[in-house]
Amino acid sequence: MKVITNIPQMQKISFALKKKGKKIGVVPTMGYLHEGHLSLIRIAQKYSDIVILTLFINPTQFAAHEDLNRYPQDIPGDLKKCKKAGVDYVFSPKISKMYPKNFETYVETTQISLPLCGGSRPGHFRGVTTIVSKLFLITQPTVAVLGKKDFQQLAVIKRMGADLNFPIRIIGAPIVRDKDGLALSSRNVYLTLEERKNAVGISSALFWIRNQIKSGETRIAILMSHLKNKLFSCGLRLDYAECLHSENLTPLTHYQKGKTLFAVACFVGKTRLIDNIVV
Known part of the structure; x- marks a missing residue:
């Protein structure tokens, strides 16, 4: 397993893999991985030759009063889990590289992002669609796997993918629950x-x-x-x-x-x- 933090390097690797005919599966995450994330990896492995898991806490999907600064992190633990799960590449860029000075371009859906979390977290999905579109362009996946617990997020990404003609199959994975029924988060x-x-x-x-x-x-x-x-x-x-x-x-x-x-x-x-x- 290789850990990549450099954007051009990850893009170069992804394009080289595609040129060889490899199918790339991407699992976008913000880290602090649990069994739900690991289930996404297993699904990605079924549909691809190479799996890239992204570790990036995306600041543009958090409002000022939300938990960006205390969002749980355990990068060493995440990397250990990824290696054990058979992930090929972990892409973990710095915020300053994903959103450099004078960054001003955003991707946004206009209707499907309005209800549910879109109503109570204004601007949240603009941050989600922007970062996911960037991750798609960097990792060049054939398949992307997202969990159905974030049902609206999955719907928004599917809408974005269809509208912008991303040649990517977006798969929704079943919710993974604890023994008592609580959805893993x-x-x-x-x-x-x-x-x-x-x-x-x-x-x-x-x-x-x-x-x-x-x-x-x-x-x-x-x-x-x-x-x-x-x-x-x-x-x-x-x-x-x-x-x-x-x-x-x-x-x-x-x-x-x-x-x-x-x-x-x-x-x-x-x-x-x-x-x-x-x-």
Whole structure:
């Protein structure tokens, strides 16, 4: 495994690999890797000859009041996990190189980024699409693998890829959960023991929705009312709970089998967590 920090060097390696006919799979991350990230690596390996994992905490997707300066990091641990998982290259550039002085070019979707996290984190997805487009241009992937826990992020990147004609297959990977159902997240490390217990209420409420639909209850208004009540009863502070079409993220008032997204963002103490199900 090679660790690359230089942008031109990573580009040169990527172009050389493509010239040899190699399929490149990229796994974009902000580090502090957990089993969810490792599952992305395994999927990328199925669809590519070479896997590049990117380690970069992207400042442009954080607002001033958010956790950029305390976002968890463990680069030595991340590199150890990447090597054990069989990653070929880790690309970990410096912020000053990705965003040099006088940087002024951004990539932005205009509609699909508006609801959910786009509503509560203005400018977030402009930062996401900008950094991912840069990473795509640097690493030249055939395949990119992103997790479905960040469902809107996946949808935004797919939209960007289609609109800008990136010749990249973007794969959404299943959410990886702890034994008690909590979706794995690098931010889970912020939680106290008591908060960790309360956080399980997010997935429990979503699983309840899934079971209700399986039992024949498909009235969106009824389901959403119960969903919010269950979240409140767990001591969670709601950022949003919405029901949207899973393909275009437009509001749904009637259930559509296999295309109905229930998405939630809650504060557990000071920690903001997201989760979702598609049923």
